[in-house]
Amino acid sequence: MKNILVIGSTGQIGSELTTELRRTYGGDHVVAGYIPGAEPKGELAAGGPSAIADVTSGEQLAEVVKKYQIDAIYNLAALLSVVAEQKPRLAWKIGIDGLWNVLEVARENKCAVFTPSSIGSFGPSTPHELTPQDTVQRPKTIYGVSKVTTELLSDYYYLKYGVDTRSVRFPGLISYVTPPGGGTTDYAVDIFYAAVRGEKFICPIAKGTRMDMMYMPDGLRAAIELMEANPDKLIHRNGFNVTAMSFPPEKIYAEIRKWKPDFKMEYQVDPLKQAIAESWPDSLDDSAAREEWGWRPNFGIGAMTRDMLEKLTEKLG
Numbered sequence: 001m002k003n004i005l006v007i008g009s010t011g012q013i014g015s016e017l018t019t020e021l022r023r024t025y026g027g028d029h030v031v032a033g034y035i036p037g038a039e040p041k042g043e044l045a046a047g048g049p050s051a052i053a054d055v056t057s058g059e060q061l062a063e064v065v066k067k068y069q070i071d072a073i074y075n076l077a078a079l080l081s082v083v084a085e086q087k088p089r090l091a092w093k094i095g096i097d098g099l100w101n102v103l104e105v106a107r108e109n110k111c112a113v114f115t116p117s118s119i120g121s122f123g124p125s126t127p128h129e130l131t132p133q134d135t136v137q138r139p140k141t142i143y144g145v146s147k148v149t150t151e152l153l154s155d156y157y158y159l160k161y162g163v164d165t166r167s168v169r170f171p172g173l174i175s176y177v178t179p180p181g182g183g184t185t186d187y188a189v190d191i192f193y194a195a196v197r198g199e200k201f202i203c204p205i206a207k208g209t210r211m212d213m214m215y216m217p218d219g220l221r222a223a224i225e226l227m228e229a230n231p232d233k234l235i236h237r238n239g240f241n242v243t244a245m246s247f248p249p250e251k252i253y254a255e256i257r258k259w260k261p262d263f264k265m266e267y268q269v270d271p272l273k274q275a276i277a278e279s280w281p282d283s284l285d286d287s288a289a290r291e292e293w294g295w296r297p298n299f300g301i302g303a304m305t306r307d308m309l310e311k312l313t314e315k316l317g
């Protein structure tokens with residue numbers, strides 16, 4: 001059985017991905033990597049081993065990889081788009097200097113590496129409708145610059161050293177488990193918390209602004225299925241367009257109101273978030289992922305909304 005290290009196991013994706021990987025590969029085979037101050041708790045702490053795995057220290061990563069005889073690393077350490085604009089140096093240090101350390105450790109220890117890219121790797125000059133797999137990537141945010149670099153550096157390590165690097169360009173991920181922090185697509189999660197708490201939602205993104213989104217169970221499956229895909233079938237590697245739905249704020253609001261007719265939303269547009277959102281695709285073409293490794297989402301906007309409302313209502317009591 002494969003041994004896996006999840007770096008960033010207590011974050012929005014990591015907390016659910018670690019649990020899902022443990023279900024598939026067994027608890028003892030999946031190490032929850034964390035940084036001090038963000039220790040795993042509850043099920044995450046009890047379900048298997050955990051270890052400090054800070055991407056800014058190559059030596060420390062190497063120790064963990066050797067100790068647990070790691071075969072595959074899911075590297076989820078990154079700042080999201082809005083917070084990265086406020087701390088560009090830190091975003092680079094974690095996203096790129098950190099990735100360098102991960103790739104070096106992977107090269108020395110023959111590990112496969114998954115590092116997510118994002119719709120943030122595209123920019124204003126990218127075609128916005130059905131954004132192709134291979135197209136212009138000239139983002140104007142540090143998040144985008146670091147995601148394009150992530151894709152290129154990961155490709156480089158594959159081509160030069162044969163490191164098995166793979167990634168997807170995640171859209172906004174919607175989940176009821178761990179809230180995201182500092183992203184442009186966070187509103188699509190926050191709106192559900194407001195609806196379930198019976199509060200009015202103040203929307204930071206303008207009416208008509210479409211972005212790609214995905215329900216977390218599909219996001220987890222995308223990462224795991226790509227890492228399990230037959231390498232002979234992969235023409236691309238870093239990273240694949242994947243999507244499940246694309247909507248503007250008024251569409252998700254209307255969808256929630258089917259279940260909560262009294263729910264209210266008002267717009268107070270945040271200029272930074274809006275500028276980032278407008279520079280991203282309106283909808284992705286994910287046919288390369290479908291053709292090369294059989295990607296298919298299970299949740300559209302209706303099924304996702306229903307499940308989110310149900311699960312969040314249980315969670316918030």
Ligand code: AKB
Nearest residue numbers: 080081118183184185
């Ligand atoms: C963000 O909004 O920053 C992220 C992303 C789409 O990469 N959720």
